[in-house]
Amino acid sequence: MIKLIVDNNEIEVEEGMTVLQACLDNEIYIPNLCYLKEMDNPPGSCRLCLVEIDGYNQPITSCTVKVEEGMVVRSNTEHIRKLQRTAFELLLSVHHVDCKNCPANRKCELQRIAKFLHFGLKLKRLEPLDREIKVEGDHPFLEYVPNRCVLCGRCVFVCKKKNGQAMLSFAKKGFDTVISFFGEDNSARVSCEECYACAEICPVGALLVKNSKRSAHQRLAKNNNSQRPRPSGRGLKKGNNSLAASIPTLPGGALKGGGK
Amino acid sequence: MNQNSKKKLTEVFASIKTEADKRFKEIKGDDDQNILIGMATCGLASGAIEVKAAFEEAIAERKINAHIMPVGCLGHCYAEPLVLIEKPGFPPILYHNVTPGKARLLVKAFLEEGDPVFEHILGSMEENDIIPSVMEFQRFNQEKRIVMANSGLIDPEDIYHYIAKGGYSALVKALTLEPEKIINEIQESGLRGRGGAGFLTGKKWQLTRDVNEKDKFVICNADEGDPGAYMDRTLLESNPHQIIEGMAINAYAIGAEKAITYIRAEYPLAVKVTKKAIEQAKEIGLLGKGILGTDFNLDIVIFQGSGAFVCGEETALIQSIQGERGMPQPRPPYPSQRGLFGKPTIINNVKTFGSIPPILKKGAQWFRGVGTEKSPGTAIFSVVGNIVHAGLVEIPMGISLRSLIFDICGGIPEQKKFKAVQIGGPSGGCLPEHFLDTPIDFDSLTLAGAMMGSGGIVVMDEDTCMVDVARYFLDFTQKESCGKCTFCRIGTKHLLDILERIITGKGKEGDIELLERLSIDIKEGSLCGLGKTAPNPVLTTIRYFRDEYEAHIREKRCPAMMCRALTAYYIDLDRCARGCDACVGSCPTEAIFTTRDRKKGIDQTLCVKCGECMTSCPVEYDAVIKVSPPELAPKIERPEEG
Ligand SMILES: Cc1cc2nc3c(=O)[nH]c(=O)nc-3n(C[C@H](O)[C@H](O)[C@H](O)COP(=O)(O)O)c2cc1C
Ligand code: SF4
Ligand code: SF4
Ligand code: FES
Numbered sequence: 051m052i053k054l055i056v057d058n059n060e061i062e063v064e065e066g067m068t069v070l071q072a073c074l075d076n077e078i079y080i081p082n083l084c085y086l087k088e089m090d091n092p093p094g095s096c097r098l099c100l101v102e103i104d105g106y107n108q109p110i111t112s113c114t115v116k117v118e119e120g121m122v123v124r125s126n127t128e129h130i131r132k133l134q135r136t137a138f139e140l141l142l143s144v145h146h147v148d149c150k151n152c153p154a155n156r157k158c159e160l161q162r163i164a165k166f167l168h169f170g171l172k173l174k175r176l177e178p179l180d181r182e183i184k185v186e187g188d189h190p191f192l193e194y195v196p197n198r199c200v201l202c203g204r205c206v207f208v209c210k211k212k213n214g215q216a217m218l219s220f221a222k223k224g225f226d227t228v229i230s231f232f233g234e235d236n237s238a239r240v241s242c243e244e245c246y247a248c249a250e251i252c253p254v255g256a257l258l259v260k261n262s263k264r265s266a267h268q269r270l271a272k273n274n275n276s277q278r279p280r281p282s283g284r285g286l287k288k289g290n291n292s293l294a295a296s297i298p299t300l301p302g303g304a305l306k307g308g309g310k
Numbered sequence: 311m312n313q314n315s316k317k318k319l320t321e322v323f324a325s326i327k328t329e330a331d332k333r334f335k336e337i338k339g340d341d342d343q344n345i346l347i348g349m350a351t352c353g354l355a356s357g358a359i360e361v362k363a364a365f366e367e368a369i370a371e372r373k374i375n376a377h378i379m380p381v382g383c384l385g386h387c388y389a390e391p392l393v394l395i396e397k398p399g400f401p402p403i404l405y406h407n408v409t410p411g412k413a414r415l416l417v418k419a420f421l422e423e424g425d426p427v428f429e430h431i432l433g434s435m436e437e438n439d440i441i442p443s444v445m446e447f448q449r450f451n452q453e454k455r456i457v458m459a460n461s462g463l464i465d466p467e468d469i470y471h472y473i474a475k476g477g478y479s480a481l482v483k484a485l486t487l488e489p490e491k492i493i494n495e496i497q498e499s500g501l502r503g504r505g506g507a508g509f510l511t512g513k514k515w516q517l518t519r520d521v522n523e524k525d526k527f528v529i530c531n532a533d534e535g536d537p538g539a540y541m542d543r544t545l546l547e548s549n550p551h552q553i554i555e556g557m558a559i560n561a562y563a564i565g566a567e568k569a570i571t572y573i574r575a576e577y578p579l580a581v582k583v584t585k586k587a588i589e590q591a592k593e594i595g596l597l598g599k600g601i602l603g604t605d606f607n608l609d610i611v612i613f614q615g616s617g618a619f620v621c622g623e624e625t626a627l628i629q630s631i632q633g634e635r636g637m638p639q640p641r642p643p644y645p646s647q648r649g650l651f652g653k654p655t656i657i658n659n660v661k662t663f664g665s666i667p668p669i670l671k672k673g674a675q676w677f678r679g680v681g682t683e684k685s686p687g688t689a690i691f692s693v694v695g696n697i698v699h700a701g702l703v704e705i706p707m708g709i710s711l712r713s714l715i716f717d718i719c720g721g722i723p724e725q726k727k728f729k730a731v732q733i734g735g736p737s738g739g740c741l742p743e744h745f746l747d748t749p750i751d752f753d754s755l756t757l758a759g760a761m762m763g764s765g766g767i768v769v770m771d772e773d774t775c776m777v778d779v780a781r782y783f784l785d786f787t788q789k790e791s792c793g794k795c796t797f798c799r800i801g802t803k804h805l806l807d808i809l810e811r812i813i814t815g816k817g818k819e820g821d822i823e824l825l826e827r828l829s830i831d832i833k834e835g836s837l838c839g840l841g842k843t844a845p846n847p848v849l850t851t852i853r854y855f856r857d858e859y860e861a862h863i864r865e866k867r868c869p870a871m872m873c874r875a876l877t878a879y880y881i882d883l884d885r886c887a888r889g890c891d892a893c894v895g896s897c898p899t900e901a902i903f904t905t906r907d908r909k910k911g912i913d914q915t916l917c918v919k920c921g922e923c924m925t926s927c928p929v930e931y932d933a934v935i936k937v938s939p940p941e942l943a944p945k946i947e948r949p950e951e952g
Contacts, residue, residue: 094640095795097835109834114640136831140800175824176804201793220635220793223618225803227793 054121063117068092070099070112073125080125081134081163083141083253084202085113088211093203097137098163101125109133135169143176145254146197154255160200181225189231191242191260192249196228199256205229205248212247229257315604316486322603323482326594327473334474338396343376343421345369346394348462350383350547351540351579352701356390357409364410365393368417376421382548384462386449387701389432392462400426401434403441448717449699454680454706456688457664461548466583469590472551478596480667484559485604492563493519496666498674500686505531505622505659506735506764506839508685508752514656517646518564521654528561528569529650529657531627535574535619536735537786539766541690542660544702546573546580549664550587556663558597558608559670560656567607570650572627575614585612619736619790622764623838624649624657626792637794638838659764661690681707685751689765693719696726696771705750712746715769726771730854732779734763736786737843739850740770740779759850761843775872776855777862780847781809787844798841801832805848814875815939817863822852867939874919878940881910881923885933893923893934903948911946 051062054069056078063072071087073080083096092113100109104122109130112123124130141160149155149171164171183196203220206229210216221230249257311319338344345365349358362378369376384392389406395416396402403426405416412430419425426441433444444450455461464471472478484492497512518526530553534542546553557569571588573581588610591597599607613631615621621630625639628650649655665687669677678686685707691714694700698720705714711731715721722728730740739760741748748754752762770779788802805828808821829845836842852859861867868876881893881902886909893910894902901916902923910933912923924934937943 091639093794094837097796097837100835111640111837133831133835136801136828137796137835140796140804143804144800177807179800179803179807201799220637222793224789224791224793225799227799 052117052119054117054119054123056123057126065117067117068113069101069103069115069117069121069123072117073112073123078125079166080112081138081166082113083159083163083200084204086204086207086251089207096141096200096202098134100130100133100137102127102130131167135167138163138167138169139173139176141200142171143173144179144181144197145200146195147171152198152255153258154198154252158255159253179225183226183228189242189260192231192246193258193260194229194231195256195258198254199229200254201227201229202253204251204253205257208247208251209245212245217242218248311486311604318603319482319485322595323478326596327479330470330473333468333470337377337379341398342396343374343398344379344394344396345376346379346381346396346463348383348390348392349380350544351577352383352387352544353390353392354579356407358391360410361391361393361408361413364413365417368414369421372417372422374417374421376417379465380467381463382461382466383544383702385453385458385544385702385704386432386699388699389701392432394435394462395420397421397424399424401436401438401441401443403434404432404444405430406432448713449703449719452709452713452718453704454688455704456668456677456680457545457552457661457690458548458702458704459668460552461545464549466548466550467586469551469587469594469596472549476671477551477667478555480670481555481558481562481596482602483670484562485602485606489519489563489565492559492670495670495674496563499669499677500674500684501662501665501669501677502685502752503659504661504665504690504764505657506762508762511658511662514646514658515560515564517644518654518656521647523654525568525651525653526564526566527650527653527655528557528564528566529627529631529655530557530569530571530660530663531622531624531657532571532573532577532580532660533615533617533619533622533627534577534660534764535617535622535790536764536766538694538768539692539735539764541692541702541765543577543580545660545664545690546571546577546584550580550584551591552667553660553663554584554587554591554597554610556658556666557610558601559666560658560663561608562606564654564656566656567609569608569610570613570631571610572613572615572621572631574617576617581612581614588612618792619786620792620838620840623840625838627657628655635792637792638840640837661765682749682751684753689750689762691765691767693767693769695732695768696722696774697769698723707751708749710747710749711741714750714767715746719769722769722771724771726773728769729772729774730770730776730779732760732768732770732783732847733766734761734843734846735766736783736790737761737840737846738763738766739846740776740854741850742854745854759846759853761846773870773872775813775868775870776851776858777809777813777868778870778872780851781806781813783847784809784844787840791840791844792838795835795837795841797832797835798837798844801828801836802841802844804828805832805845809848812859812862813868813873815862815866815873817859819863821863822856822859826852865939869938871936871938873938876940877919877936877938878914878943879912879917879919879921879924879934879936880943880946881912882933882935883909883911883946885931886910887928887931887933890928890931892928893926896922896926898922905946906949911948912943913948914940914943 052065053062061076081098085092094111094114099112101112102124206216218231347362391408393405393408419427434441437443493515501511502508532542618636620626621636623638624645626636630636645655681687688704689707690704692702730742732740745758748758784806788806791798793799829849832845858869861869871877888908899916901913905911927934
């Protein structure tokens with residue numbers, strides 16, 4: 051076991067864990083979108099999980115740093131919150147905010163982060179950015195809504211993890227980056243129709259099961275109550291082997307006392 | 311290494327050297343006439359192929375005994391095609407802007423009749439009594455060639471030329487030393503990486519050496535994606551062996567047996583020349599298995615990158631070699647610990663590798679004698695923009711920006727005033743006049759808000775709009791963002807949009823502050839160096855030219871009169887000559903009409919602000935006037951038809 055100090059609290063965690071996971075396991079919430087517990091090399095792309103760690107001369111993503119004995123971590127400083135808010139604000143500026151009509155409403159990770167950071171879902175400083183996106187190809191079972199996608203890459207990861215080879219990937223580059231499906235549903239692997247791991251893991255309502263305007267979670271929840279995946283993850287039991295269980299979560303109470 | 315193998319090694323190399331000297335002498339003997347033609351990409355672009363053909367034809371026709379030698383680049387791109395002629399009885403003479411016609415003239419007049427044709431001479435390469443030496447030019451005088459020492463003087467496609475000039479002796483020396491000793495020497499030299507960040511090369515090597523793994527890699531980074539920069543390309547095209555030698559020394563020092571040169575595919579000549587160089591080195595036992603009879607093995611392969619700017623970033627470069635999307639990865643782990651295929655990997659820039667052989671040959675102390683204490687050695691820049699003598703220069707670190715721009719590169723053309731210099735590539739900073747005395751070294755430039763970068767310098771004159779400059783660079787970095795991380799993918803897009811808003815007259819109060827705040831967060835929050843530096847042009851132009859931003863936003867005025875939406879052209883009726891039609895045909899949109907008293911006016915609703923009318927108005931009238939903001943243009947009504 052390793053002891054480290056986070057926001058003046060000493061916590062004790064297993065060796066080899068990321069700082070982010072260590073915090074989440076100990077009721078210290080750090081906003082995050084692109085991290086999953088099972089990742090060996092977290093991409094560090096959403097930049098929401100920035101923290102200050104003594105010895106690093108700049109804020110660093112807590113999902114990419116392993117815990118070390120005696121480490122001193124600060125997640126709740128004015129500076130960190132400012133950076134997190136900017137990152138969040140940037141994501142919002144390309145996110146089509148229409149919660150009422152979104153299947154992810156109230157399960158959405160963005161809503162939760164907004165609440166935590168005390169940041170409204172309306173843009174104040176920035177103009178919303180329009181992305182002209184033509185989604186190419188059509189998937190028989192899945193619908194992709196680019197204007198909701200935060201490009202966290204979770205879907206790509208779980209698809210690869212579950213099926214050995216990802217059937218979706220990042221496409222285009224820069225501001226135009228999108229998720230796209232490739233190829234036919236090839237027979238060597240489980241059909242998407244029986245999988246839906248990607249839709250299940252999407253933290254926002256950007257990947258949906260087709261012909262049901264309900265999200266995959268709802269659909270799956272209906273089909274299989276006993277193994278109900280909860281991407282927003284509140285109150286997840288440890289040891290649940292569904293992929294959704296790898297979503298970093300915080301126990302209910304930790305929502306309080308986060309952002310200023 | 312024991313005495314015996316040391317002896318064997320020296321013997322093996324001695325025979326190679328003898329062969330090289332012999333071959334070199336055959337063409338460059340005391341009574342040989344030689345024509346060296348600069349044939350790197352810059353030379354080719356200015357017509358070196360035609361010049362070479364003209365020389366060949368002329369010497370054949372006149373039955374003159376002379377060798378024609380294609381060489382690399384001397385760095386004087388403004389004077390290409392450059393030709394150096396060596397003729398017994400004369401110092402080596404450099405001719406500039408040589409055309410096929412001049413080539414024929416030189417063969418006849420100089421080679422045949424002994425008249426060096428003074429009017430075409432740039433200078434002689436040696437001090438002498440007849441011809442002014444190039445050393446009288448500041449450019450030659452202040453330059454210090456370490457990495458480019460042989461560029462433009464040897465045939466890059468003949469390994470023996472490099473060897474005859476002392477090449478590969480540093481590798482031979484390295485192979486007799488303990489690897490630690492080599493790393494120590496590099497550490498003591500204080501060499502810092504020339505790819506941008508300026509990390510201590512010796513330290514990096516030590517980190518990799520210390521990892522206990524069997525497989526390690528060496529990668530030479532020749533991605534060079536900065537617009538307008540071509541130092542690395544030119545080095546590979548002019549003397550690839552010095553880079554290969556540096557890589558081999560590195561591989562031996564850290565214990566690697568595989569190396570990769572990562573060259574962008576848009577550099578076909580550099581790829582070709584490097585490929586040939588690797589083959590030749592292999593043929594004579596300087597690469598491959600059991601190099602020079604030792605038990606050191608090294609294979610170098612070329613990987614052609616797709617040319618994405620971000621693929622020059624080391625972790626993205628590794629991804630790209632591994633066949634993945636070229637997206638940067640979080641560091642740590644650094645490639646020096648876990649790089650290509652998870653193995654410890656050294657990635658160094660072309661110029662960094664090019665500095666290695668001279669350091670080993672002449673010693674760390676000698677290297678420290680050049681440049682400054684914290685930034686020893688030389689810097690290689692490509693200087694472009696509003697500058698008289700554009701091209702490549704290699705200067706000792708510590709020279710001031712002023713010397714570089716005004717003494718070495720001849721200053722600003724057309725008697726315009728200097729306004730700013732952008733240094734460090736697309737994400738460098740723009741420095742104004744009062745920074746001209748800043749010494750060029752890693753730390754001073756960073757302190758000023760710019761950076762060394764990999765060596766691109768753009769000089770800007772008074773007609774440059776600094777807001778537009780920021781927009782231009784942001785447009786580049788924004789398009790090149792890989793799209794992975796939030797700050798860079800979305801943040802740079804906002805910066806660009808706000809800048810575009812400002813230059814089109816739609817800027818708002820608060821935009822400057824918003825730009826600043828976003829820039830600071832993007833710098834701090836981005837994953838890789840691209841996002842971490844992309845806001846630099848914005849921040850420095852705001853810091854040093856804030857009044858220009860304010861003029862755009864508050865007065866809708868572009869002080870440099872460059873932003874089209876904020877300028878207008880009109881015709882001064884007092885100056886316009888009655889009956890003159892010079893401007894009418896020049897206008898692409900037929901915006902120019904005739905007034906009642908047969909003078910001209912511009913219909914502002916049709917005008918696209920191309921400025922053609924201003925150019926075509928005869929100087930004696932000079933009646934077209936450009937103003938900003940556009941409201942300053944007096945309204946001249948187009949008379950009703952009929
Ligand atoms: C966006 C970006 C582009 C880069 N492009 C290059 C490049 O073209 N060539 C290069 O040598 N280094 C480039 N670098 C720096 C490399 O990541 C790396 O630091 C360098 O190759 C290390 O070599 P050095 O220690 O010899 O400087 C780039 C970095 C970034 C962030
Ligand atoms: S579709 Fe969902 S899971 Fe996939 S990248 Fe977008 S937001 Fe993330
Ligand atoms: S900073 Fe830009 S280029 Fe670098 S990882 Fe992020 S999005 Fe990609
Ligand atoms: S960067 Fe750490 S969770 Fe996204």
